[in-house]
Amino acid sequence: MAGVSTDSGESLSLNLMPMLDIFSILITFLLMSYSTDPVSYDVNNGVELPESMTVSTLDEMPTIKVTKTDVIINDKKVASIVAGDVEEAARSQGAVFPVFQELQKLAEATKKVIGGRLSEADKARLSTLTMEMDQGHNFKLMKRIMLAAQQAEYITFKLMVARQGD
Amino acid sequence: MSRKKKVRKVKYRDIELNIMPFIDVFSLLNTFLLMSAVFLSIGILEVQIPFLTSAPPEKKEESRSLEIKVDMEKAKIEVTAAYNKPPINEQKREFKVDKADMANLHKFLLELRRSNPETDKVQFFTEDDVVWKDIAMVLDAVKVRAPNDPVIVPAGASELDKRLAAEFLYPKVVMASVMLR
Numbered sequence: 001m002a003g004v005s006t007d008s009g010e011s012l013s014l015n016l017m018p019m020l021d022i023f024s025i026l027i028t029f030l031l032m033s034y035s036t037d038p039v040s041y042d043v044n045n046g047v048e049l050p051e052s053m054t055v056s057t058l059d060e061m062p063t064i065k066v067t068k069t070d071v072i073i074n075d076k077k078v079a080s081i082v083a084g085d086v087e088e089a090a091r092s093q094g095a096v097f098p099v100f101q102e103l104q105k106l107a108e109a110t111k112k113v114i115g116g117r118l119s120e121a122d123k124a125r126l127s128t129l130t131m132e133m134d135q136g137h138n139f140k141l142m143k144r145i146m147l148a149a150q151q152a153e154y155i156t157f158k159l160m161v162a163r164q165g166d
Numbered sequence: 167m168s169r170k171k172k173v174r175k176v177k178y179r180d181i182e183l184n185i186m187p188f189i190d191v192f193s194l195l196n197t198f199l200l201m202s203a204v205f206l207s208i209g210i211l212e213v214q215i216p217f218l219t220s221a222p223p224e225k226k227e228e229s230r231s232l233e234i235k236v237d238m239e240k241a242k243i244e245v246t247a248a249y250n251k252p253p254i255n256e257q258k259r260e261f262k263v264d265k266a267d268m269a270n271l272h273k274f275l276l277e278l279r280r281s282n283p284e285t286d287k288v289q290f291f292t293e294d295d296v297v298w299k300d301i302a303m304v305l306d307a308v309k310v311r312a313p314n315d316p317v318i319v320p321a322g323a324s325e326l327d328k329r330l331a332a333e334f335l336y337p338k339v340v341m342a343s344v345m346l347r
Binding site: 024 | 185188189192193195196199200203205206207208209210211212213214215216217292293294295296297298299301302303305306309310312333341343344345
């Protein structure tokens, strides 16, 4: 028990036991919710993820983030979203042109880094994108982004969801 | 002379346990755990989109197999299962886009997979006005294997296929309407 003495010689003590109890409970709770997922990622503030029963966990950081107002690729805003769709100027042949441009740059840079002959696993990795999208967006917007990605040779999408029951 | 027995008086002293270091450790542990805690577990739903290629088509004779199409609208889902060669034996079922009917959709797809273990692909068509939240709910029913579902492994499956079968009902979901304007 921690204590202090007053001028009159009285000894006052502070009961620390309740605080210890609280700490113990808090630590137990935090240890229970401790995640051992390979990638720890904080969801963007402007994104609400839909729920899913999937057991597949996130294995890489998202490349494309579609918040309520912006399309972001690797932390660079490439297009704005107005009334649930990208602005007219950014659209081209049903796709989002700035998304295509940015992903093409990204694909070329990745190919340069890997270099030489690509194995099947490398090819699969090069054609995969992780996407974080707000649950309120409709398929029209998703389709535009997927189409732009497809033109930049990305054909597999890992769509981020909030896992139920965790 | 009487011998006096020496009686030792036991003196009780107030012994206090110093719990301050204990509290210090707890505080540090708390801070560290709070900083690293993940309160939302993130998962992924993997889908493919069709792509155009200039490569010549493979000259391989296609065997008779089941093709499954899921057509999603804002309020309903239509599932069509038909063989690519006669007899086609087409089956069509309609479901509502709500949580209650998702179990029925999953059950129907599970029966299809049970009777055709070789079919591991679903073509997924979606209308433009369907929201991602609903798409994720339907993708769950189509793709993810529920805990009570049997693991369906086709004959001659590779190790990768076996691993996928343990996790998914239909591992390959193709968002076919991406190519449609």
